[in-house]
Amino acid sequence: MGGCASKDKKDSKVVENETAAGTGGGTDAEAANGGEGNKSDTMVDAAVMEKMEAGFAKLAASDSKSLLKKYLTKEVFDALKNKKTSFGSTLLDCVQSGFENPDSGVGIYAPDAEAYSLFADLFDPIIEDYHKGFKKTDKHPASDFGDVNAFGNVDPTGEFVVSTRVRCGRSMEGYPFNPCLTEAQYKEMEGKVSTTLSGLEGELKGKFYPLTGMDKAVQQQLIDDHFLFKEGDRFLQAANACRYWPSGRGIYHNDNKTFLVWCNEEDHLRIISMQMGGDLGQVYRRLVTAVNDIEKRIPFSHHDRLGFLTFCPTNLGTTIRASVHIKVPKLAKDYAKLEATADKYNLQVRGTRGEHSEAEGGIYDISNKRRMGLTEFQAVKEMYDGISEIIKIEKSL
Secondary structure: OOOOOOOOHHHOOOOOOOOHHHOOOOOHHHHHHHOOOOHHHOOOOHHHHHHHHHHHHHHHHOOOOOHHHHHOOHHHHHHHOOOEOOOOOEHHHHHHHHHHOOOOOOOOOOOOOOHHHHOHHHHHHHHHHHOOOOOOOOOOOOOOOOOOOOOOEOOOOOOOEEEEEEEEEEOEOOOOOHHHOOHHHHHHHHHHHHHHHOOOOHHHOEEEEEOOOOOHHHHHHHHHOOOOOOOOOHHHHHOOOOOOOOOOOEEEEEOOOOEEEEEOOOOOEEEEEEEEOOEHHHHHHHHHHHHHHHHHHOOEOEEOOOEEOOOOHHHOEOOOEEEEEEEOHHHHHOHHHHHHHHHHOOEEEEEOOEOOOOOHHHEEEEEEOOOOOOOHHHHHHHHHHHHHHHHHHHHHO
């Protein structure tokens, strides 16, 4: 067999290995700590090997600036190309998105939790590079949201910050990631998530909307609110993360539309708190309350060294991304200075609609970049401090 997801895209609706997803044994965290895969089934399919060799040659010859190209040397490639996790995942499952999209910034995904250990020779240097020096000897600290009242409003006058958002990703223990999930597992997970979220109370109380059979009016309203994720991200498509769409996918939002949960988009769960303006404290408190509440009902996949495990290695550890949409017209004219200030606080500057987008009307999406080797509180504090400094500079210009 060619692993759980090493299929031609035209045939991506077919499960390559229906049983693979159920053969891991133990929790995701145990699997990730295991590392050797299924010893009796380590032969990588000849067609997969051919595709892998061709993809590697194409990437090597390209002018790609991805972290995948930087760290997938011939030596690393040869050492890993015959390996398979117990879920049936091959090196191709990890790297096919980066092979197909040479303009990727990173270019690699983990098809299951075990892949982080089995293909560590490739994942570890990419993780270290992206997360600013989180070495393979480092251990991510225990989860700590800190003093939830420590943050205030970064822009009390409302001149600069349009909106504030804090999100985190979570994976459900005992399930592989997108490429290895069967349709039945997608549906089972959606059922668990829907049931769990329907128990939320107070400010978090709301409704779950399955994508399957969604009413057109509801769909349009969710699109208008910029809540609805859609199929078609080419990076995820190439990683085989969109199979059986829209089965098992859904979205939850509270009555105030300040709290969202995405089910089975890129990660099993994306938990999002947001609102207009710059009151980071309020947004952060809402997220922490929600995460703690959900975790009591759904066990999350966690790794001793890497923290919370998700599909993309940029999103491990705390998995926290705290961001603002901010208008800084004067600084925008000196983009190098904006970038340099952001870099000093380990922040990432993106276009208005996030990665791979332009700044519309001079509005940037600025967020913390580091997610590993620090606590949730420290990650959000980097954003808080950096945004405060950016506003200070903008005012002085």
